[in-house]
Amino acid sequence: MTDTPSDTPELDPQEIQSPEELVRGMTVSQRGLLLALVIFTGLMVYLLGPVLTPFLVSMVLAYLGDPIADRLENLGLGRTTAVCTVFAFVILLLVLALLVVIPGTVRQLHHAIQLLPELGNWLQTTLVPWLSQYVDIHPELFNLKDLSATLSGEWQKTGSLLKYVGGAIGGSTMTVITFFTNLFLIPVVTFYLLRDWDRLIANVGQMIPRNLAPTVSTLSNECDDVLASFLKGQLIVMCLLGLTYGLGLWLVGLQFAMLVGLIAGLASIVPYMGFIVGIGVALVMALFQFDTWLPVGGVVIVFMIGQMLEGMVFTPLLVGDKIGLHPVAVIFAIMAGGQLFGFTGVLLALPVAAVIMVLLVHLYGNYKGSHLYHASNES
Template identity: 55%
Template sequence: MSDSQRWFFLIFTLIVGFLLYLLQPILSPFLIAALLAYLTDPLADRLEARGLSRTLSVVVVFLVMTTVLLLLVILLIPKLGHQVQVMVKMVPQVFSMIQTVWIPWLEEHTGLSFAEFDLQNLQALMSGHWQQTGSLVKGVFSSVSQSGLALAAWVANLALIPVVMFYLLRDWDVMMDKIGVLLPRNVERKVTLWAQECDEVLGAFIKGQLLVMLALGVIYSLGLWAVGLDLALLVGMLAGLASIVPYMGFIIGIVVAGVAAMLQFNDITMLGWVGAVFAVGQALEGMVLTPLLVGDRIGLHPVAVIFAIMAGGQLFGFVGILIALPVAAVIMVLLRHLHQGYKSSKLYDC
């Protein structure tokens, strides 16, 4: 790569980053649509390979996504809303258990004193936030209904996602080919190789990991439901979502489910059943789900995932969260090639 090309790519990257910063208030629906198009493009490609036209393949993908979304809205959303309300009612019981059981146990076994711990204020603060969370949907609709312009903008952004996704998905392969044609010929092969490696990383952490998260959420929910836990769906889905970072879903899920089980059953043996559910989930993740859905593709380190999401949110808000993992994947690939170049350079072997 010549010096002029290096400068061009550097300036181009800075301009794109600056535009993202300026346009972040309106980018969310476009980025969500692009992410959905990226995730569903392999399915559209398979349908196209079976003889369907590209447009018809996209229509089939949309019908499948719409069906799944309707099922989620009809079956899951009301149940989740009910379980959130149940969790809100459990908050005072949790603080009562902390004050009457856990704090005395800790004081007895550690010798520490928690007399100055202001549990009442913490309980009031947490209860207030949980009440806000429980009425979040009602508050959102109440606030947007006060302004016709805000409501119109919200509806427009929501309606824009499927429209943009349809056109992006229909023309995805064409756009990728045109981008490849625009690359300088002397770097086209290397950039294509880098793009394939980035897609491999993204495939492991966006496509594969999302499927693993969904499967774990279903496994945990069904297991906790079999145990008899009232918050089975809510805790299972929460643990599944947190599984984007290895072991975080297991830790969060088993702690929340354990507390909920103790409050509901007041029987310490139920902790064993809760632990068995999450142990089975972890075993299935390690031996079946991750090898089958993710495979041996290179993924991002858990610390890199956490840092990327937090850094993206700090720099660009919700837009930054959406682009955090793709950008982290690109940086990881570039750093790996930079490391290889450094190891073969005179700076290293002199």
Template identity: 50%
Template sequence: MRRQGWILAVLAAIGLWFFISIEPVLMPFFVSMVLAYLGDPLADRLEELGLSRRLSVSVVFLLLSLVIVLTLVLVIPMLGRQLGQLIELLPAALDWGQTSLVPRIRALTGIDLGTDFDQMRQALLDNWRETGTFAASLLAQVSRSGLALAAWVGNLALIPVVTFYLLLDWDILVAKVRASLPRHWEPAAVHLARECDEVLAAFLRGQLIVMLCLGIIYAVGLTLLGVKFGLLIGLLSGLASIVPYLGVIVGIGIAGLVAFFQFGDPLMLLAVGGVFGFGQLVESTVLQPKLLGDKIGLHPVAVIFAVLAGGQLFGFTGVLLALPVAAVVMVVLRYLHAHYKNSTLYDAGRQPQDEESP
């Protein structure tokens, strides 16, 4: 038994080393796995209605493709325009801070931030110019390098192909993995797999829908108020809401500054707060209970740590996988903790005291 454990540990280490070694080519496959996982329940539902598996997968694939294409066609250009406007307004915003904000702070507190603000302003402008120069040189380098451009396009082209075939054979792959498990491990493995599926479904389907709904509420509300970059700020706040309360903090901070700089009216700050307060009300009373419940249970600190650790270890692919992997690890740890509480190791320290007690 101990020998088998060592063999499994060595195989796991070799597998981890292998995946780290080929990390640059894994991203399209991981994206395809996520899309196939999200689309499989709908394909199963269509099969129950009488459609063949191939036809069901084709319908789901077309729906996923339509959503992605509409997002690229409608949302990305608007975000690009607003981002360009934000870049153009950065020097004006810094000048406003130097001429208006710094004197007000000096008058209220007596603290002179003029020199520090000048240094910060110059550093921001210099880094902004360097970022633009770096981006331009990077794009030029990619354009000159036909091999790098071909590899990038090839990775994008792989995603729909791999997604289609994974969707087509998803149930077969799951059945083969289950049949390959050692017989005495199968009950525990199936139990853990079902719990992981519940958590992942709550996260991938529930949390992503919550983020999307919050982003739409914030973007529409800020746009109706006339706040510049409302779409950009709203969607960024929705993405940041993957960490509880971070989206609200980021959104109110940025939108409040933009609204105050744009209108100069303190009442607009209350209006911005009302937009985010309405979003939080909808999230707490409708979205969270209906879509998530208490299935995920990841602490905000654990969420932050998982994202940072995933990015440090595996780059962008690690960021994409950080929270799903953390959710699975949480399920496994709960399972191990339950077994530990029922083990003799946990009860050994209490038995002598129990025997001495009258």
């Protein structure tokens, strides 16, 4: 069945500027095809989630690496050479992490677990009596002996990597095969996706119906701006904040500086959460470790400097004034994606949230300009 002129109102493609007008500008067949694609995609994600995981991880990595490869191309390198350069840089970072950051963090985490009983005793004998002057609090709330014993036991169980892998192989050979297959697939798929990323995007753009292409291109660019401002910018900000906090706390002399910096950096995926979590943990550790107030003040100064750097340097340079995802939207998207589709849903959560946010912004603007918003009380 072919479309007739009555299937859709006549719209100039250049005038289509919102999702509402985009839908009105689609033919009946195009609407049916779009609905079928949405249903088919959702069904495939639900049924093939574990299989799709390495490909989605590779797509995220390629998306993050494409701007770097493009810049290297602009400097005169070929696309393949630029991609190889990006891979070499990433491998160097991974090697440094494996040799320096990860072992030190693991040692600090193990030491922190062993100190939990002593920390709990300090909390019960020092902090709780002071807090009891202002609020009603029970000392047993800070009894960390049982927690320390449990964590130490789990640590001993997983302390030997070879023993853990051997047990996993004996218990589920297919799971281990799948794990190592994905581990091999991710860099391979990422390489080819990154090498052909611009061509793939161009090919997808050529598949969009010509009457919808201008608006789809505009909306896609807006979605990319939102996602890039959060995903690319915020991830780099997280790393810089973690490094800043860790180095600053190390200069202060805090015993678990690297671990606290890592926690604060990871929590910074939600704006301001890293500052709140990091300074809270660091102050408790500083009060527990030091007998004077000077290092405690140093901890506060470190986090204040980190916060100023984030607000005046990191975020303006790396994120800019683009519209980002609201922290509540980030939390909800990640939790909803994980609940619906597992780890695959977590990977898809932020891109889908970025698309939904752009559409909602346009729909809200249309609503504010519609008769539904400006309707009078006249009957």
